[in-house]
Amino acid sequence: MKRIGFIINPVAGMGGSVALKGTDGMVEEAKRRGAIPVSPKRAEAFLRALKKKRAWYTCSGIMGEEACRRAGLDVEVVYEAPERTAAEDTKKAAACMAPMVDIIVFVGGDGTACDVLDAVDAQLPVLGVPAGVKMYSAVFSNTPADAAEIVNSLEELPVEEREVMDIDEEAFRKGEFRVKLKGYARTPVHPKIQAGKEVTIGNGKREIAEWVAEEMDDDRVYIIGGGSTTWEIKKYLGIEGSFLGIDVIKGKKLLCRDAGEREINKLLDDAAKIVVSPLGNQGFIFGRGNQPISHEIIERVGRENIIVVATREKLARIDSLKVDTGDERVNDMLRGYMEVITGYRERKLMKVE
Template sequence: MMKVGFIVNPIAGMGGRVGLKGTDGVLEEALKRGANSVAPEKAEIFLRALKKEFEFYTCSSPMGENIFKKLKKNAKVVYHPSKITTAEDTKKASEKLAEVVDLIIFVGGDGTACDIFDAINGRVPIIGIPAGVKMYSAVFAFTPLDAVEIVEKFEKGKVEEREVMDIDEEAFRRGEFRIKLKGYVLTPVHEKIQVGKEILQGNGKEEIASWVVENMDQETVYIIGGGSTTFKIKEAIGIDGSFLGIDVVKENKLLCKDAGEREIKKFLDKKNKTKIIVTPLGGHGFIFGRGNQPISPEIIRMVGRENIIVVSTKSKLNKLKNLKVDTGAKKVDEMLKGYIEVITGYKEKRIMKVE
């Protein structure tokens, strides 16, 4: 029976919905803003869906053991973290697991991937279940359920080297990209593991922005997501918007910059018609669930699918088979699936399938 290590970073992704663009170094502020842990839910989805038997090794309390106990599944505890978990706990746990397992599964983001990279020195392959705010490393399954398929089909020896990317999170919060290659780790060979994401892309963004702004209703509140294409829209409106964050706009005025879920909800009422503008982030077509975490499942449900505007360059769409969602709420994901119009230029649209 294959031996599998399982690490949950309990604070991964907590900064996302409260507009912090990450949790590294700002956990206290995230908690003040009402952030909730998202990683345990992703871990539970994965473990519930597993059909094949594995010999699991994990960490005590919130780094894994709690979820196994909740689901009445067996796992051997090899590491006991501190009361408030840190990057050092991830590193020490990874070192312990690498001594005994064939594969390490972790639930977190790029920061977690970097910590594991530092600890295991390429000794065992890894696979990430996406739960962070930043996921630019080429080690993540698209979704927790895709991770199930990858792990159940994994055969020892069928691995490849993939990039782990190191993001400067302080610069990231300021709207600046400072990204560098941390190094390479082994991952299973599988089509449902993301490749390294493209950071910036040109061509056609000004035309998209012109058409969107020209058709904006002055009585409507617009929740505009992060990304280089949506940033062009913010520039065309004439606001000092955030490159990576969520901005709320009405009548060409910035109502809230870098909004978290709580701030966005303040603008959702019967008096205000509301629309969401998003673009596929990274190289795999996610319009929700990657980088746009403040636009929560509840907000999407309140605004409605018919009031979602998707924009993308043609060059990006040409590389995508479909668009994807991973909101963390199954009913909302199902609501979003199907065909949707994507604005690709001035008076230009393309139909894409959301899966």
């Protein structure tokens, strides 16, 4: 029977919905802005989708035991977590359980991946259940349910070295993108492991911006996501938006720069549209980088009012668009086929998974 170490970073992802672009060192500010924990819910979604019996080793309380018990799993607690956890607790827990297990499954983001990597031998496989704000590393499954599918199939899966990346969050909050390769971790080989993020400056963005701007209705609210392609739209409109954040506009004028979920909800109306671009080589249009656009906002806006933009070069590197909104019902609503604007009056049909 496979032996699995399980660690939850309880504060992972809290900064996403409130436009903090990460939670490292910002937990209290995230709470002040009204953020609520997201990793316990995503951990339970993973645990409840498991089918095969495994031997589970975890941490006490909110770092693993509580979620496992709620999901009906028998677990052995091998690390006593304090009431207020920190990165050091992830490292200590990983180091403690490493000699006992065949793989460590963690729930968090890139910061959590780096902490686990720092603590364990490079030969021990790891798998990330996506719950953070930043997930650029190639060790995460696409969704919590996908992580369960991978764990259910561990006996049949080879492992390979995959990149563990981290972002300078202080620079990220200022609109600067600085990514560092922290190292490599062995990860199960499976089609539902996300690709590493690649930062590229492609052609055709100006043409995309021109058509999107031309088609805009001045009476509608537009929620425009982050990234280099949507940034070109913001520049074309002449607004001082955020390169990596969410901006809300109406009548081609900026209503809110770098908006959080709360601000978006205040400005939302029944005629709103969302404009997003898939993330790098991963293909995610929701669930990575655009966390302030919550599943409630997506559902209220509706699938028919979502505009996806991407260069032809980017679409050539991904086989489909992906969604991980945190709500499976909304994920299902988005799945199927969606048109992507790839140039001036140019579209391509892409599958959404």
